[in-house]
Amino acid sequence: MTMLITWEIVRASGFVAYALVSLSVNLGLMMSLRWQSARWWPRQFHYEFHQFLILLAGFFTVVHGVFAWLDPFMKFRWYELVIPGASHYRPLWMALGIIAAELGLLVVLSTWLRPHIGYPWWRRLHGLTFLVFLLATVHGLGTGSDTKTPWALLFYGVPVAAVSLLGLFRLYRIPGLLRWGTAGVVGFWIVGIWWVVKGPLQSNWSQVANNHQGTGARIALASVPAVTSTPRGISPTSVQGSVTERQVGLGTVQLNLWATLPSGNMVAVTVTGNVVEDGSLAVTGGTALWEPPHSPAAFEGPITVTAQGVSATLHPLSGGKSYTFQLTLTQLNPAAGTFAGQVQITAE
Template identity: 30%
Template sequence: MSFPLAATLSPSAYWYLARGTGAVALVLLTVSVVLGILGSVRFTAPRWPRFAIDAVHRDVSLLVLVVLVIHIVTSVLDGFAPIRLFDGVIPFVTPYRPLWMGLGTVAFDLMLAIAITSLVRRRLGYQAWRAVHWLAYASWPVAVLHGLGTGSDVKQWWMLALTAACIVAVLVAVWTRIASTSGEYTGLRAPATALAVVTPIGLAVFTLAGPLQHGWARRAGTPQTLLGAPASSGSPGSASSSTSSAPPPASSGSSSALGGSWGASVNGTVTEGQAPGGAIVDLALQVNGRVRGRLRVRLGGVPIDGGGGLSMTGSQVDLAVAGQPSVLQGRIVSLRGEEFDARVSGAAGTTLDLHAQLQIDTNDNKVTGTLSGAPAGA
């Protein structure tokens, strides 16, 4: 499928967009829920009559759906995790963190149901429409759980602060609404208050005991092939067959990910050019895995007589990792066909040993393969 905005972006840009739209969707959904809760509270401020609040509530809700469509499409296009388009509407069938992704899908489906029933509100009748509309309140905590359970940024202070602010906003709205209830609804005060107390406590306990703990990626249901490789792995393809308890893929980019061993897939292009006395091979690769970024490898060499290969005379390896302040630079230390080992260092004193296993298609100059890394000497 083609998506006009996303089609021009690189895989890691999709990932940033998926994360960004997730955060924006949560904020907008919170605004929509807050306005929905406060809609029936009588305000004294003449600037905010009920019809104005209702109009903003409706427009924000539609905007949430648009942002969510971008969120889902970019999650699929990113390609790092095995997420398919229908995972966006059919919950709990994705092989990637089924429960936590499934909760996002449930929240999205609930919102779709609300949007569709709102379109046919007249035919449906007010009571039936209102019954479905109550599901909006259910979709919000489900979406919060999804973001906490599967988000890459859950360990970042700003994401925690953003989520906490959303929870506080809904709580304040609920309490305002409870305080303004009268007549037959006063009996609802006690259970509503209990729910408003239990929900944030439950979310806080879940976050502390789950996503903020080491090894959450494995417990959350990340497929084994996406978890980082152990330092001892050196066999072909083993970069993605680890049993380690790695943090979530590409967690924050990430400087902490470089502290241990990791595995990633690579893809890109190769170009070969003639140079005085030999040839230069240039590999431009995208790295997608627990570590994300770009790998550039330039090899200088002299053609091997009759062999069609290149005897290496020099090399330059540059690894730019998202979240790292500087590019890690170094050279190839051993080359065996389409497999090589390299050592790269960064300005902050980080030195990594890299192992790449590539498949080069000489027909269309496309390169795919795996890259694993570990602190030098590990």
């Protein structure tokens, strides 16, 4: 249940932070266009509210990162959420989010330091807000587990459309830039829509985004220290654990099963599939993970679903012996959040 709570907080805080950044950027453009009312929406209030939204977005960005670090299934190391490109999960798209957050921090600092750095430098640094917005948009589309849902596409599309439109109004006031600006915005939308259709909306995006290393499931895939001893595996053992079910696209469902055995072994399985007419799940991919007790090693591999249950060949993330994984399910109840069965892991 902890994993479910932390991941939902990660998702919610990310969406809230993006909404606040989007609103702040649009308000900034409206202020530059002098769209305000001296009576109902005075310029000073507009400016203070714009700044407040930036600070609030920063707060939710911190919440987003902290709970991603706390999530027991993702198992991010702290530096993966600070250093661009260090993440084991969708490294490129995570990097864009990290860069956006760090540039956002620079924008906030520039506002506080404005009396010391002067208006010209503040204005240059404040312009980075547009880059923050763009990087945050691509980060959300590239890493978000909700990207394939219509509401998420609308959630990202509306702010981008608003910024594009207000940007054109702004360029209209600068002689000679409207034509080039319009061409740039149209080109941006063409490239953006093409990327979304050919990228995040594709069924294999989780593998592509994760550098073709697994399905991109919420399993720690970072390198680990070398194995100091060979785990013995698990003899046939009864297992009871937790399961969550999430919709990750139109008709696409992801099941996450995980359990810690009395022996200290942790096993987890992620299954992704499409719901068919009879209500069953046509499996399209998945990953199994095993973390032995008292060992720095972790083993993972793609799953195969058979009549007997879930099987996989688990490979060590740092080199060494492989294992055969077999999970036989006797009970699976996503509504209740539980599953039961028997697990066996043997050395090959």
